[in-house]
Structures are given as structure tokens and as C-alpha cells.
Amino acid sequence: MKTIGYAAHSTTAELEPWTFERRELRANDVQMEILYCGVCHSDLHQSRNDWGWSSYPVVPGHEIVGVVTAVGPEVKKYKEGDRVAVGCMVDSCQHCDQCHKGEEQLCRHGNTQTYNGRDRITGDPTYGGYSKHLVVREEFVLSVPDSLDISKAAPLLCAGITTWSPLKTWGVKEGTRVGVIGLGGLGHMAVKLAAGLGAHVTVLSRTADKEADAKELGAHALLVSSDKAAMKAAANSLDLIIDTVPVKHDLNPYMPLLDIDGTLVIVGQLGPMEEMSTLPLLLARRRVSGSPIGGIRETQEMLDFCGEKGILPDVEMIRMDEINHAFERMEKSDVRYRFVIDMASLEAPAAEAA
16 A cells, blocks of 8 residues: 655655555554654654664654554454554564563564564564554554544553553552653653552652643652752652653762662663662662563553543644654754644645545
């Protein structure tokens, strides 16, 4: 099937319209028309090969919502017209211990990324949600609750599950003391989800000017990390810290905030960090961990939870042809808190329109 998307063709090229082919439906495939796609910071990194493994052309986008337009003969869960979503992965081996546990993101053989990956059967490159259509195997398609505004739901498929997974892994519940470093796309979802679970949420920020925003999102307090006296007074006050900062930074100021057996989970930065002292780890059995996205079962759980609680990301809608300007703004943290592309703004290829 011919479709159209926006692609980067080199590390320095802006995204531009590109017509390409989606695969024919396999027996267990779902075909969808993409209605909205979130813009993740990793889309920018992959487009510019910041992590060193991009192959071109890159069609970014892994926060995808839309409607089913066709299904293969063996598909049982979905039918034409269903509201569906796809996140950061579109396949895994389905046979290893992690896949059997519903942890496809940790597949022993590597999951297949929604874009800049390779199809497990053909080896063809995968292309993401900055496009008009998508074809995905049934096991990696998710249901969007009717109670969720589909125009705002897309960032749940990355920002939502990336922060939900550590909250669930570390057993956050009513009364858990959760800190969130950073109040961007990931951070604002961490605040909303932790608060939705009944946690006492503290946003950690270098300045006090985000206090009103933090509390509006559901946080109970804001702690200014540059205020040494305030940081000292807050020692041992948190059970879990979700670190959403997407660049190299220093963890040392945050570790004393954790209580005994507390954990700081990195979900933002992918790569080197500043040198860190082990002293606060050893003295209070504190931990530093990392967490990727969650599995498919956990992602559906998160979507259903958001549907029940009315939790949605705060988004700014853009046209597809505004994506390069959106990347520039995202680099300056000039978005509250996630861009979403309205795919109605993406013109269909001439052959399809005819």
C-alpha cells in the first residue's frame, strides 16, 4: 500500500514529505489510518543520529493513535473502525521468557522498534507514525478507551508508559513519596500518573517558577534543587525518584533525598552521566536504576487507568508541515508539554487520492 509520511534523509536534513510503501497485510496484521501522532524527544535524536544507530530515511513517530481500516484473516481482537494505538515497538520474538512474561520491551532477541528498526521476517526497515497509514501485527496493537479524547491520547504511548512502568515496578501506591526530576513531556506524565495512584508527589526543579504548573498537574510540592538548605532539609524524604532529564547531568544532589532502600530511576538520558559518588548508596542501601517502556499488557493497563481516571497529557496540536519548527522549539523546551501532529494535515499520495 502506498502511503505518505515525513522523513529525514540525512543527519542534517529537515524532515520533508516522502511517499513509500507499507507491506501487504499478513494473516495477523492490523492496518490503521493514523489520526494523531505525538512528537517525542527521541524522534529528534533519531532524525539527527544523536545516538549513532540511525539509518536513513527515518520516518519518526512512536506515539500513534488512529482507527482500524483492515485486518488479516487471523486477527481476532480488532475490526474495522476500532480506535487503536501503537507505541514504541511493533514486534518481538514472542518465544523467550521475557515475551512470555509480557515484557516484550525486554525481549532476549531484541524487540522491533516502530521506526528505525528491521522487520523480523523480511529485514525491511520500519517506518513510524509521521505518516498516513501503519501496518502492525495484532499483538502490538492497543485499544484506546472510549473515554479518552483521541486527539490528546497519543503521548501516552511513550511518555505515558515510560513513566507508568517504573511507578508500577517499584510499587507506587497511596502514600508513596515520589519525586520527579524535570517537568517536560515525560515529567508532566510522571506527575499525573503518580498522583493518580495516590502518591505524594514532589517536583524537583532548579528554579521555583514552575511551582504553579507543578501543582496544577497534581504535584503536592516543588523542591528547588539549587537551594542547598532546602535540599538538606528534604534528606530521606522520598521513596522513589523518576529522573526524566534527557541530557547528561549530575545525580549526586538527588541521592540524599531518598530514604533507606529508596530508588532513583533514570528514564530520560540515554548515554553518559556525570561521575557519581557511591557514598549515599552504601550508607542507606539506595539504588540507581533504569527503565525503558513497558510491555504490551502493561501499556494497555496504563491506557485503561488513564481512561478510568481521566488522565491525559497536556498537548499542543501542530500541522505535519510544522514539524521542523516544532523540533527547534522542543530543543529550547518551548512546549507545554507535548506536541501532537494532526494527521489530517498530511496530504494523501496522488495514487490514493485518485
